[in-house]
Amino acid sequence: MxxxxxxxxxxxxxxxxxxxxxxxxxxxxxxxxxxxxxxxxxxxxxxxxxxxxxxxxxxxxxxxxxxxxxxxxxxxxxxxxxxxxxxxxxxxxxxxxxxxxxxxxxxxxxxxxxxxxxxxxxxxxxxxxxxxxxxxxxxxxxxxxxxxxxxxxxxxxxxxxxxxxxxxxxxxxxxxxxxxxxxxxxxxxxxxxxxxxxxxxxxxxxxxxxxxxxxxxxxEYRQPIIRLRGETSLEVWQQSLSALEGIESVVCNGEYVELQVTDMTIGRSSLVKLLADQCIAIRKLEVAELSLEDIFMKAVNV
Ligand SMILES: Nc1ncnc2c1ncn2[C@@H]1O[C@H](COP(=O)(O)OP(=O)(O)OP(=O)(O)O)[C@@H](O)[C@H]1O
Ligand SMILES: [Mg+2]
Incomplete structure (x- = not known):
């Protein structure tokens, strides 16, 4: 009430x-x-x-x-x-x-x-x-x-x-x-x-x-994301990452990459395949969801 x-x-x-x-x-x-x-x-x-x-x-x-x-x-x-x-x-x-x-x-x-x-x-x-x-x-x-x-x-x-x-x-x-x-x-x-x-x-x-x-x-805002950290900058791979099936968008910042995922099963396996096929050295791969901080940033258009 x-x-x-x-x-x-x-x-x-x-x-x-x-x-x-x-x-x-x-x-x-x-x-x-x-x-x-x-x-x-x-x-x-x-x-x-x-x-x-x-x-x-x-x-x-x-x-x-x-x-x-x-x-x-x-x-x-x-x-x-x-x-x-x-x-x-x-x-x-x-x-x-x-x-x-x-x-x-x-x-x-x-x-x-x-x-x-x-x-x-x-x-x-x-x-x-x-x-x-x-x-x-x-x-x-x-x-x-x-x-x-x-x-x-x-x-x-x-x-x-x-x-x-x-x-x-x-x-x-x-x-x-x-x-x-x-x-x-x-x-x-x-x-x-x-x-x-x-x-x-x-x-x-x-x-x-x-x-x-x-x-x-x-x-409402929940959207699965994958965070990647490469051994070196991953910016050269931005286009290949964006083209992967199950991936909606990619934000690349040096060795740090955040991928917004539409389908986690498909997105994750196409990503892992690309990493293996191209021998891309990865330090960290993490499946996460938008935090309140991400939602706040979206809501206020930062
Ligand atoms: N007494 C006042 N006279 C003139 N302008 C004011 C006054 N109080 C607030 N404002 C203006 O109103 C707007 C909102 O201010 P407010 O203090 O409510 O924001 P806030 O969300 O609490 O910010 P913060 O996170 O910095 O505390 C600002 O542009 C501020 O400059
Ligand atoms: Mg205040």
Missing amino acids: ALLEVHQLSKSFNSTQAVKSISFSVDNGRCVTLLGPNGAGKTTTLRMLSGLLKPSQGSIHFTEMTKGEDLRRFIGYLPQYPMFYNWMSGQEYLVYVGQLALMHKRAANDRAIELLARVGLADAGRRRISGYSGGMRQRLGIAQAMMHNPKLVILDEPVSALDPIGRREVLDMMRDIKKETTILFSTHVLPDAEEISDDLLIMNEGQIVVAGSMKSVMD
């Missing part, structure tokens, strides 16, 4: 049309990734959804929201570049955020303790934020987005600035949050999106160019 429905949403900044009449929905209990190149309009979209930016046109509707209700009650938001009061402790900061969301101090205090434990900051909760690592700050940022028990948590690039350890910590946390809250997050780290999301939205130049469940998108 849809938790959130967005209809023909647009945003212009003077002459820049950052978001161009996008429509999509977010289903309850799903983890949705928003992808797109720099400047695609992701942050602008997420800021409109979180109530921080007024749309130029269009509507944002929570199915459980009654008319005139403030949508911020339904949403927790972690900005792309979160700012903290460094002189506060993690615990003080969460209580402060809770009180801004009109929680009573006592309830905010209890919730802060619960969330600090949940995001692995129980021991650091009384320390000043100025001493926190990047990963700890990001986890505190996610905790603050969860303070008022929102229906939807929006995270704008929660892992992009982190090292692999910090990234892993945040991903594990998101996996935990996902059990009870709907998540919409943007990222440039495609393997993370592939690992954690149920649904996918890809934006390009202010428009949504791909939308669907991760599985349906992967199925």
